[in-house]
Amino acid sequence: MLSRPKPWSKLTQKGREPFIRMQLWLNGELGQGVLPVQGQQQGPVLHSMTSLQDPLQQGCVSSESTPKTSASCSPAPESPMSSSESVKSLTELVQQPCPPIETSKDGKPPEPSDPAASDSQPTTPLPLSGHSALSIQELVAMSPELDTYGITKRVKEVLTDNNLGQRLFGETILGLTQGSVSDLLARPKPWHKLSLKGREPFVRMQLWLNDPNNVEKLMDMKRMEKKAYMKRRHSSVSDSQPCEPPSTGIDYSQGASPQPQHQLKKPRVVLAPEEKEALKRAYQQKPYPSPKTIEELATQLNLKTSTVINWFHNYRSRIRRELFIEEIQAGSQGQAGASDSPSARSGRAAPSSEGDSCDGVEAAEGPGAADAEESGGPAAAAKSQGGPAEAAAAPEEREEAPRPAEKAEPPPSGTPAPDAATDESRPRAPPPPPPPPEGPADGPGPVPNPAAAAPAAGEDAATSAAPPGEGPCRARDGADRSSALPSTSAPAAARRPSSLQSLFGLPEAAGARDSRDNPLRKKKAANLNSIIHRLEKAASREEPIEWEF
DNA sequence: TTGCAGTCAATATC
DNA sequence: GATATTGACTGCAA
Numbered sequence: 357m358l359s360r361p362k363p364w365s366k367l368t369q370k371g372r373e374p375f376i377r378m379q380l381w382l383n384g385e386l387g388q389g390v391l392p393v394q395g396q397q398q399g400p401v402l403h404s405m406t407s408l409q410d411p412l413q414q415g416c417v418s419s420e421s422t423p424k425t426s427a428s429c430s431p432a433p434e435s436p437m438s439s440s441e442s443v444k445s446l447t448e449l450v451q452q453p454c455p456p457i458e459t460s461k462d463g464k465p466p467e468p469s470d471p472a473a474s475d476s477q478p479t480t481p482l483p484l485s486g487h488s489a490l491s492i493q494e495l496v497a498m499s500p501e502l503d504t505y506g507i508t509k510r511v512k513e514v515l516t517d518n519n520l521g522q523r524l525f526g527e528t529i530l531g532l533t534q535g536s537v538s539d540l541l542a543r544p545k546p547w548h549k550l551s552l553k554g555r556e557p558f559v560r561m562q563l564w565l566n567d568p569n570n571v572e573k574l575m576d577m578k579r580m581e582k583k584a585y586m587k588r589r590h591s592s593v594s595d596s597q598p599c600e601p602p603s604t605g606i607d608y609s610q611g612a613s614p615q616p617q618h619q620l621k622k623p624r625v626v627l628a629p630e631e632k633e634a635l636k637r638a639y640q641q642k643p644y645p646s647p648k649t650i651e652e653l654a655t656q657l658n659l660k661t662s663t664v665i666n667w668f669h670n671y672r673s674r675i676r677r678e679l680f681i682e683e684i685q686a687g688s689q690g691q692a693g694a695s696d697s698p699s700a701r702s703g704r705a706a707p708s709s710e711g712d713s714c715d716g717v718e719a720a721e722g723p724g725a726a727d728a729e730e731s732g733g734p735a736a737a738a739k740s741q742g743g744p745a746e747a748a749a750a751p752e753e754r755e756e757a758p759r760p761a762e763k764a765e766p767p768p769s770g771t772p773a774p775d776a777a778t779d780e781s782r783p784r785a786p787p788p789p790p791p792p793p794e795g796p797a798d799g800p801g802p803v804p805n806p807a808a809a810a811p812a813a814g815e816d817a818a819t820s821a822a823p824p825g826e827g828p829c830r831a832r833d834g835a836d837r838s839s840a841l842p843s844t845s846a847p848a849a850a851r852r853p854s855s856l857q858s859l860f861g862l863p864e865a866a867g868a869r870d871s872r873d874n875p876l877r878k879k880k881a882a883n884l885n886s887i888i889h890r891l892e893k894a895a896s897r898e899e900p901i902e903w904e905f
Numbered sequence: 906t907t908g909c910a911g912t913c914a915a916t917a918t919c
Numbered sequence: 920g921a922t923a924t925t926g927a928c929t930g931c932a933a
Contacts, residue, residue: 521920521922522921522922522923523921523922532911532912532913533912533913533914534914534922534923535912535913535914535915535924535925536912536913536914538921538922538923538924539911539912539924540911542922542923545910550910551909551910551911553910554910554911622927623915624915624925624926624927625925625927626915626916626917626925626926627926644907644908663926666925666926666927666928667925667926668908669907669908669909669927670925670926670927673908673910673911674924676909
């Protein structure tokens with residue numbers, strides 16, 4: 357990297373990290389200021405070339421939304437600090453009470469004076485006024501690891517304590533919709549697993565938390581909204597009746613009748629429970645189904661292929677998140693206080709549980725695993741993510757461990773190795789991790805055989821279980837699955853190896869889930885751990901080091 | 906091209 | 920009415 361640095365513009369977000377770190381480091385050495393001091397805008401574009409001119413010092417007026425644009429940069433001021441200081445200052449920046457968030461600056465945030473504005477538009481995120489013009493991205497990029505779990509927890513507390521809604525908070529402070537806020541607060545990802553963009557809301561939350569007047573401001577906003585609403589209501593009522601549609605006023609005003617609009621809108625697809633069940637089962641068989649499989653599933657379920665594709669994407673991603681949460685929670689529970697970045701450290705064995713729907717599956721998936729390195733090195737991985745935990749988490753179901761495998765995490769401390777796995781542990785645990793998506797999927801395997809499919813109903817037959825024959829990844833998942841849904845599927849499998857039904861049926865699955873702690877589950881977990889462990893070994897033959905347990 | 910992260914926004918649920 | 924869930928979409932990276 358030092359000898360062949362890529363140009364900043366060609367670096368991925370992750371790829372930029374080292375340069376940012378180097379820059380910080382250099383700044384420290386040089387005593388140059390990294391952080392802007394109020395009012396200064398730092399430029400995001402770094403010269404990856406080692407010449408490093410305190411890139412950070414080049415102020416770029418980049419707006420929050422357009423970080424990359426390096427546009428104009430002005431020399432930035434200085435604020436001497438050592439690398440550690442810079443980091444520290446950053447931390448402080450984000451952690452210490454910050455100046456009023458909102459506001460005005462770019463004109464963005466709703467002006468208090470203009471109630472209307474506030475209520476009608478979601479207002480852009482906040483311009484972190486206090487911190488000068490440091491764009492949020494810059495803050496994010498330079499921000500130290502934040503305890504996402506702790507932050508969301510505090511935010512939730514503050515919001516509930518003060519009776520502030522997610523919508524208001526999201527639109528005003530984060531620039532996100534209510535649904536996103538809800539999701540974020542309920543399932544925060546660990547800091548190191550977030551992309552720069554994904555970290556933004558957390559930085560904003562942190563800044564907001566640090567703002568001594570945060571609640572007050574939000575309350576004001578609330579009041580203004582209310583006022584504006586009342587105002588509008590009044591005017592519309594008194595003015596006449598013309599158009600009532602308060603919320604959609606704009607659209608209506610644009611001429612066309614409301615109707616068209618509605619018609620243009622695609623009705624939201626709502627999958628029936630049976631369909632979901634079927635998809636879940638299909639997922640258990642193949643988290644990464646081939647196009648063909650998807651096609652079949654779609655046909656069987658009478659859904660659009662895009663819907664099936666989306667469902668798989670969403671499911672994988674959500675399961676992953678569930679795992680994060682479990683890890684975090686497990687971690688925090690395990691460790692007392694935990695506030696410290698549980699997210700990062702969470703780790704340890706998370707016992708279980710899977711997310712509902714998730715069927716735990718993913719646990720392995722690992723995003724976690726996957727990125728471990730993100731934080732930098734194995735150690736980091738271990739530390740931050742609580743590596744092991746990841747693996748551990750929700751073992752029972754973990755079916756696929758997709759990508760992560762790369763980094764398979766070691767078994768939870770308690771469970772060492774393979775042994776645990778008794779018979780069940782299907783040795784075959786294959787390979788590798790999740791392969792690239794499809795690879796395996798197509799495989800031979802057991803893809804759900806459409807034939808069998810009858811989704812919901814047919815279940816009976818359910819059966820099937822597709823034996824593991826699948827591709828690597830699948831294999832793994834097969835294994836897991838089997839472990840996860842043990843008996844039930846087993847027999848079935850025997851009967852009908854590849855049938856869609858396998859995807860459905862198996863009522864037991866649900867039952868199994870309930871009892872999270874039963875011995876069976878534990879056993880499964882142990883098996884999984886052993887499998888993971890083996891995978892790990894295989895994968896890391898090169899560097900056996902690490903993991904200390 | 907595929908998968909993922911992050912979101913939105915419609916619905917469902919509380 | 921507020922919050923949670925979830926199908927779909929966008930943009931990015933590999």
